[in-house]
Amino acid sequence: MSYNSLSGLIPHSLSNLTRLRRLSLSKNSFTGKIPSSIGSLLRLEELFLDNNNNLTGSIPRSFNGLVNLNRLELQHNNITGDLPVLYQLRNLFFLDLSDNRITGNFLTSRFSKSIIELSLRNNYLNGEFPLNVGELKFLQVLDLSHNLLSGIIPSVLFYHSSLQQLTLSYNNFTLLQMPEDLRHRNNKLIAIDLSYNNLHGFLPAFMASMPKLSALNLEHNNFSGMIPKQYAVKVVVPRNNTSSFERLLLGGNYLFGPIPGPLLGLKPGSVNISLVDNCLYICPNTLYICHGGNQKSFLDCKKFRPMIP
Incomplete structure (x- = not known):
């Protein structure tokens, strides 16, 4: 989903994709904080949230649960x-x-x-x-x-x-x-x-x-x-x-x-x-x-x- 014109908050519902191995939201227009629910994607190996420019707040502590990243x-x-x-x-x-x-x-x-x-x-x-x-x-x-x-x-x-x-x-x-x-x-x-x-x-x-x-x-x-x-x-x-x-x-x-x-x-x-x-x-x-x-x-x-x- 990178290189689009997606905007708004990153949806918490992404945490339902429990088999997901790669998530790329690069080069969009997302705003707000990174949802801590992403930390529940235990099979995730690659995570790209770069070049959104307006993501704020700190990196969620839940990311320590991404043991396969x-x-x-x-x-x-x-x-x-x-x-x-x-x-x-x-x-x-x-x-x-x-x-x-x-x-x-x-x-x-x-x-x-x-x-x-x-x-x-x-x-x-x-x-x-x-x-x-x-x-x-x-x-x-x-x-x-x-x-x-x-x-x-x-x-x-x-x-x-x-x-x-x-x-x-x-x-x-x-x-x-x-x-x-x-x-x-x-x-x-x-x-x-x-x-x-x-x-x-x-x-x-x-x-x-x-x-x-x-x-x-x-x-x-x-x-x-x-x-x-x-x-x-x-x-x-x-x-x-x-x-x-x-x-x-x-x-x-x-x-x-x-x-x-x-x-x-x-x-x-x-x-x-x-x-x-x-x-x-x-x-x-x-x-x-x-x-x-x-x-x-x-x-x-x-x-x-x-x-x-």
């Missing part, structure tokens, strides 16, 4: 309340609560340890990142962008055995914790986006040693120091059995010094790289990696007083 999508609504406790849904693999008005701390204990993809983008989650995220051992995709999270991005994320995509952009993180032992680093991360935070210090050189990492976005933070030569090597001449950087966005920081030599010979379109809005000595618009904006003014760079390694 493996996919739950409620994104693009006006759902409020604290992040729900769904750890009893042991078969839940995919959860998307993005683009709502959900509040509270991001606590991994609220979710089933079977979760594979978790998207909570564009809500009002706050507090610090939990150190026990490793307990979600099957997690492959995590998107917490556009929230109010703060403090440290813990190194445990870079040891996670399954994580492939990590998106923490548009938050208030201030520090990136470096892994102490790179021998046990994550070998599966493909894409990392930490842009639009308040991270400071040197660029994390260890990320260049992640064998499958091909997309790294660190734009619009307060990183300083020089661009690590390891980044340039991973772009131009990656080591055996490792992926090259196909996307490397470092603009909007306080990086200084010369551009690493290997990057100067890149041809337009070969790699998506941006170095604009930094404190680099020479970054002319004739270099495509410097297109899209100027470097910061001398006064801005001096005021920040970037660290010299």
Whole structure:
């Protein structure tokens, strides 16, 4: 029943469909609260209530009774309340609560340890990142962008055995914790986006040693120091059995010094790289990696007083 013009309240009579395995009401115009009676559909495996825009209230506690549910999508609504406790849904693999008005701390204990993809983008989650995220051992995709999270991005994320995509952009993180032992680093991360935070210090050189990492976005933070030569090597001449950087966005920081030599010979379109809005000595618009904006003014760079390694 998705992609129609259905409106009004979601009918409680849906709970009579006791053999139902898939319920999709996406992209309609339903209003009001999600009926708690949906929690009685014990055979339900997939539930899509996304893109209705006007569903309000909190997620019913009765959803913990959906023991066979493996996919739950409620994104693009006006759902409020604290992040729900769904750890009893042991078969839940995919959860998307993005683009709502959900509040509270991001606590991994609220979710089933079977979760594979978790998207909570564009809500009002706050507090610090939990150190026990490793307990979600099957997690492959995590998107917490556009929230109010703060403090440290813990190194445990870079040891996670399954994580492939990590998106923490548009938050208030201030520090990136470096892994102490790179021998046990994550070998599966493909894409990392930490842009639009308040991270400071040197660029994390260890990320260049992640064998499958091909997309790294660190734009619009307060990183300083020089661009690590390891980044340039991973772009131009990656080591055996490792992926090259196909996307490397470092603009909007306080990086200084010369551009690493290997990057100067890149041809337009070969790699998506941006170095604009930094404190680099020479970054002319004739270099495509410097297109899209100027470097910061001398006064801005001096005021920040970037660290010299």
